[in-house]
Amino acid sequence: MPRNPVVLTLFALPATLIFLLFFLGPFIYFVVMSFWSVSLFRLSRDFTLVNYLDVYREYGYSVAFTFAIALLIAVIATLLAFGFAYLIRFRAGRLGPTLLFVTLITMFGGYLVKIYAWRTILGTTGILNTGLIELGIIDEPVSWLLYNPGAVVATLTHFLLPFAVLPLYGSLRGISDAQLAAARDLGARPLRMLIDIVLPQCQPGILVAFMLTFFIAAGDYVTPRLVGGTATAMAGNFVENQFITALNAPQSSALAVAILAVSAGTVLLLRAVMRRTLAVR
Amino acid sequence: MKRIHRPRLDGLVRTRSLAATPFPRRRLLQGAGALGAAAMLGGGSAQAATSLKLMCWEGYDVFLEGGDFLAKNDMSLDKTYIGAPEEIVAKLRISPREVDLGCPYFIEVPFMAAEGLLQPLDLDKLPNFKNLFPAIVDAARSNMTYEDKWYSAPFTWASIPLMYNANEVKEPLESWMDMLKPEFKGKSAIPADPTSVFATWGRVVTGNQSPNRMTLAELDETVKFLIDMKKNHLRTIAASYGELADLFARKEILVCEGAEWVAPLAGEDVDIKWSFPKEGTMSYIEGWSMGSHTSNPDAVYAIIDNALSVDGQLAGAEYNLLPITNAEALPKLSEANRSLYPYDDIASFFTTKVRIEEMYLLEADGINASWDDYIKGWETVMKA
Structure with missing residues (x-):
């Protein structure tokens, strides 16, 4: 690894430029735009807080609903992913790399493919209904499996699981087998080892897994449209509606900034809680 | 449009x-093939x-x-x-x-x-x-x-006709209100297209034959009707017209507000027919x-x-x-x-x-609904 500051700067330059040009720059632009207004499809570069007032007045419930759904998805995905990553790291033995490979493979399936797969599973003529009928458990298809918030949670959890598994597995790999062996030799039970050794050292992985799943779920608008039915409009749907249908970029920017702020606040809170409760002992 | x-x-x-x-799969494959061929040949042609x-x-x-x-x-x-x-x-x-x-x-x-x-x-x-x-x-x-x-x-x-699965619906449907019959509860859908939804149901609910020029009161009445329909009758609000075809194909719905070209997209297993209801479309x-x-x-x-x-x-x-x-x-x-x-x-x-609609009002006048009012009305339906 080069230690020359000039070389280090050169190494960091491409990524920094990409970050500045394609993330920070547009983000700042949207923040600025969120204080503008639109009239007759024309941007007015005045300063107004009305877009943020509307976020509170018109979209408060949607933001809260989105937050709740995203939180549920992130918690479920992170827990499931932790279990799976733990299995790969500590229990699967030589099968571990294969399971990890399978996890990666599922990421090639694509977003829409998974949504449509869940529609095939949960639909009126779907696999689940057909199977239940074949087993004699139900007489006719049940319709409540699809087009509700539960279908959104199932679909997004499935889609986001690999995103959570990978950082968690990375963190678990950093845990020394010697530490675990020593704890075991000293009589620590598995739960104690998990709490005192594994979780504290997994903090970054848990946080990243939660962030990835939470942010993606909070910003999604396609899944609720395709499997959410009539009562699952998330904040992203209104961002899209304002951007595309109303061509009101300032309003949609304000809504997007509000979602981002709520999401960032949630993650910071989680981080503080984890630091307090999962401190390395 | x-x-x-x-x-x-x-x-x-x-x-x-x-x-x-x-977007038939065949066309997708044709496109992929062409792309591959172009890549093999070195891509790029001379600039037109x-x-x-x-x-x-x-x-x-x-x-x-x-x-x-x-x-x-x-x-x-x-x-x-x-x-x-x-x-x-x-x-x-x-x-x-x-x-x-x-x-x-x-x-x-x-x-x-x-x-x-x-x-x-x-x-x-x-x-x-x-x-x-x-x-x-x-x-x-x-x-x-x-x-x-x-x-x-x-x-x-x-145009935006009333479409139905003729395999299951034996009697032709002649009114938009037929879509609200009890037998279609949980078996009907509308597209997430506020233009056509308000043009269709605004006319039905208010009798206004220029549904793009409803008054604020008429728009409010239509929004309430749509909320009730959404909560108590619809299976879903389809993300697209293509989605309506998929809903027909998967037997999720029997009737919907659609478009003519939805019918062939639904496939040969379902016989999709459509009518132009008496209220107009x-x-x-x-x-x-x-x-x-x-x-x-x-x-x-x-x-x-x-x-x-x-x-x-x-x-x-x-x-x-x-x-x-x-x-x-x-x-x-x-x-x-x-x-x-x-x-x-x-x-x-x-x-x-069918009827040809006119442009929405772009600026509010306190009595008649503007395009922004329609958008807000649609969001009210979505949020309800």
């Missing part, structure tokens, strides 16, 4: 975003002599390119596919030189012409214009002309318009005329499952396409079966 159309990509909008163009900047719904470009027009004329298109026609308005406002031609929603054309965003069309430079069905020209006139000049050239159209006409600052009007005229030609019409209509506007293309049109649209009696179709 009802955003209806386009079957391929979903998007909301009052227009066709929803639609998403039909003329390049035009186009903004339109995905799939509409096929009308322009039909008959191998681009290659024959050493021309290329720099395409931007839209998610809503208002993107064309915005682009023409911000960067007028970046749009040589596009397909604005036809009810917005007079507004765009008045704002100086479009150029009037010289019909002498569009020889195929004279071959258009007179009924379509008549139907398009109120929206595509401004101060007696044409600003858009109609190349296709469609909307139709829309798509046209090509020239940007106010195009640098090459002659090329724009040439390619628009090609979209109106027999070759352009056949290519675009068959690809998109949409109807033609040029009467001379009719003899060569496939039976599949002919079966979808009333070519035999197109004149009475536009005067008795």
